[in-house]
Amino acid sequence: MSPLFAFQLRRVARNRQFVFFTVLLPALFTVFLTEIIGGQMAGAAERQDVAASIMVSMMAYGAIGAALGATIRISFDRASGWLRQLRVTPVPQTEVFAVDVVVGVLLTLPSLLVVALVGRFVSGVQLDPGTWLALVAALWAGSSAFVALGILVGLALDEKAAGGAIGILGVVLAALGGLWWPVEMLPGAMRGLAYTLPSYWYAELGRGVVSGGWAIAAVLVLAAYTAGFGALAVLVARRRPLYAVAG
Amino acid sequence: MESAPALEIRGLTVRYGSTVAVDDLSLTIPRGQTVALLGANGAGKSTVVNAVLGLLNPAAGSLQLLGRDPRDAVRAGSVGAMLQHGGLPTEARVGEVIDLVRRSFPTAWPLDDLVVTAGIDGLLGRPVDALSGGQRQRVLLALALAGAPPLLLLDEPTSAMDVEGRRAFWTTMRGLADRGHTVVFATHHLDEADAVADRVVVVAGGRVVADGTTAEVKAGVSGRTISFTAAPDRRLDGIPAVTAVSREGATATLVTADADTTLRALLADGGLPDLEVRGATLEDAVLSLISTRGTTPMGATR
Missing domain, CATH: 3.30.70 (Alpha-Beta Plaits)
Structure with missing residues (x-):
C-alpha cells in the first residue's frame, strides 16, 4: 500500500465534519424520514416500499456527499501549498492524483454500508442477500460519477470557490435529484431539470436494483457523466497542474 | 554522471507572458558548494529555483541537476527543496508528514538527527495546523532534508523567521555544507549570503550581474x-x-x-x-x- 494512500485516508478519517455529513447525517435522515413518511402508510407492503426507497435515497445522498467531500481536498491541498511541496519529493504526480481518486471512491463505502445497515436493522427493509450485495455494489460503482465531479471542481476552482461549490452542488443534487423528496413532488420545470441530474439517475440505479432489475438508462447516464466529468478533469489538470500555485 | 556538477544552467530564459523573468542565465555549481542567489524581490531568483525543480517550462535553455533533467532528478530523490509557495497539509501531524516524505526518498536522513538538524524537537506529535510561522518553516526545512538529498534548493528559507531564528538557521545551513550537501539558497539579505555562502551569485533583471566568492x-x-x-x-x-x-x-x-x-x-x-x-x-x-x-x-x- 502506498504510504501516501494511508496518509490521505488518515487525514480524511480525522475530519469529524466529513464523518458527520457523509455517514451520521444520512443515517439519521433514514431513520426520521422512514418514521415520518412510512408512519403515514397503512399497509406493511407500502411501508416496506417507502422504507426501501428512502434508504436508497439516503445511501445516494451520503455517497454523493462523501465523493464530493473527499475529492474537494485537492483544492485545499493546492491552496496550502502541500501539492507543490509533494511535487518536489520523488512521489510521482500520477500517484498523487490516483490516490485522491481512490480515496474518494473508497470513502463512499462507509456511507453506503452504514445507511444500508440502518435500513435493514432500524427501518426493517427486507431484501435478498444477493440484492443487498448488488445494491451496494451498484451504488458504489455509480459513485464514480460524483468522484469525477468532485475531482473536476477541486482541480478547477480555488479553495473558497471550491468549498462553496461543493456545498451548493451537494444541496442541488440532493434537492432537485429527488433524494430528499420524490421528484414527483417538484413543480414541472424543476422536474424536467431533475431528469438531467446524475443524482436522480444514481437513485434510480439503486431503486432499480431493489425492485429486482437493472436500470439500463441509469447505468448509461451515470457512465456518460463519469466519462464527461473525468475528461474535463483531465483537461483542467493538463492546463493547470496539481503543483500550480493557487490563486 | 558521477562527475556531473550539482547544477548546470545554460542559457535559461523564462517568460511570463511578455515579461522576461529570467534572461539567458547560465550558472554552473560544482558539488559541495554553498551558493547564495542574492537579489531583490522580482529579480528572478524564485523563477530560477522553480525552473531548476521543473516547476515551470523555460522558454529556452537547458538545466541539469547532477547530470539529470529537473523532473528526473526530483523523481530520483537527488534534490530536496524549500519552496516559496510550498506548504504543509492540514489534518496531519508533523511526524506523519515527515515520515511520508522520508519514505518517498531512496535514502532517508536518520530521524533523530533530522529533528536536531532542522530544529523541530518536540514538534513531531504536533498537529500541523497548530504550528507557528517559524515552526512551519523549520518543518519545511525538515521535509527538504528528509531524504538526505545531495542537492538542496532553499527559496528564501528564513522569510518567516525572526532575527534569532534566522541566526540559528544559518548555523544549520553551514552544517549542511560540512556534510557534503550542495546548498543553493535564494535570499535578499546580504548578511545572510555573507554568513552562510561561500559563493554569491547576484541576480538582477533575470541575469547574473555578479558571481564570485563572498570576498570577490x-x-x-x-x-x-x-x-x-x-x-x-x-x-x-x-x-x-x-x-x-x-x-x-x-x-x-x-x-x-x-x-x-x-x-x-x-x-x-x-x-x-x-x-x-x-x-x-x-x-x-x-x-x-x-x-x-x-x-x-x-x-x-x-
Whole structure:
C-alpha cells in the first residue's frame, strides 16, 4: 500500500465534519424520514416500499456527499501549498492524483454500508442477500460519477470557490435529484431539470436494483457523466497542474 | 554522471507572458558548494529555483541537476527543496508528514538527527495546523532534508523567521555544507549570503550581474557610484566597467568597478551634468546591483 494512500485516508478519517455529513447525517435522515413518511402508510407492503426507497435515497445522498467531500481536498491541498511541496519529493504526480481518486471512491463505502445497515436493522427493509450485495455494489460503482465531479471542481476552482461549490452542488443534487423528496413532488420545470441530474439517475440505479432489475438508462447516464466529468478533469489538470500555485 | 556538477544552467530564459523573468542565465555549481542567489524581490531568483525543480517550462535553455533533467532528478530523490509557495497539509501531524516524505526518498536522513538538524524537537506529535510561522518553516526545512538529498534548493528559507531564528538557521545551513550537501539558497539579505555562502551569485533583471566568492563579490561591487542627469535617450548600456545601471527620474546611477574607464567612456559620449562620483559602500553597491527597478544589467540591450 502506498504510504501516501494511508496518509490521505488518515487525514480524511480525522475530519469529524466529513464523518458527520457523509455517514451520521444520512443515517439519521433514514431513520426520521422512514418514521415520518412510512408512519403515514397503512399497509406493511407500502411501508416496506417507502422504507426501501428512502434508504436508497439516503445511501445516494451520503455517497454523493462523501465523493464530493473527499475529492474537494485537492483544492485545499493546492491552496496550502502541500501539492507543490509533494511535487518536489520523488512521489510521482500520477500517484498523487490516483490516490485522491481512490480515496474518494473508497470513502463512499462507509456511507453506503452504514445507511444500508440502518435500513435493514432500524427501518426493517427486507431484501435478498444477493440484492443487498448488488445494491451496494451498484451504488458504489455509480459513485464514480460524483468522484469525477468532485475531482473536476477541486482541480478547477480555488479553495473558497471550491468549498462553496461543493456545498451548493451537494444541496442541488440532493434537492432537485429527488433524494430528499420524490421528484414527483417538484413543480414541472424543476422536474424536467431533475431528469438531467446524475443524482436522480444514481437513485434510480439503486431503486432499480431493489425492485429486482437493472436500470439500463441509469447505468448509461451515470457512465456518460463519469466519462464527461473525468475528461474535463483531465483537461483542467493538463492546463493547470496539481503543483500550480493557487490563486 | 558521477562527475556531473550539482547544477548546470545554460542559457535559461523564462517568460511570463511578455515579461522576461529570467534572461539567458547560465550558472554552473560544482558539488559541495554553498551558493547564495542574492537579489531583490522580482529579480528572478524564485523563477530560477522553480525552473531548476521543473516547476515551470523555460522558454529556452537547458538545466541539469547532477547530470539529470529537473523532473528526473526530483523523481530520483537527488534534490530536496524549500519552496516559496510550498506548504504543509492540514489534518496531519508533523511526524506523519515527515515520515511520508522520508519514505518517498531512496535514502532517508536518520530521524533523530533530522529533528536536531532542522530544529523541530518536540514538534513531531504536533498537529500541523497548530504550528507557528517559524515552526512551519523549520518543518519545511525538515521535509527538504528528509531524504538526505545531495542537492538542496532553499527559496528564501528564513522569510518567516525572526532575527534569532534566522541566526540559528544559518548555523544549520553551514552544517549542511560540512556534510557534503550542495546548498543553493535564494535570499535578499546580504548578511545572510555573507554568513552562510561561500559563493554569491547576484541576480538582477533575470541575469547574473555578479558571481564570485563572498570576498570577490564584495571587492567587485565596492567600486564607485557615478550619477548624473541623463537625457531620456542617452544610451547607458555597453559602457565599460559598469556593473549596474539604474535610472530614477532624470538621474542615472551607474556602479562601476573602474571609475576612470567608465568616466572616460561617458565623456566621449556626451556631457555629464550634475556629475557625482562617490565611493560605494558595500551595502550601497549591492543594493544598487540588485535593485531591479529600472536596472539594466551588464551587456543587456534595451
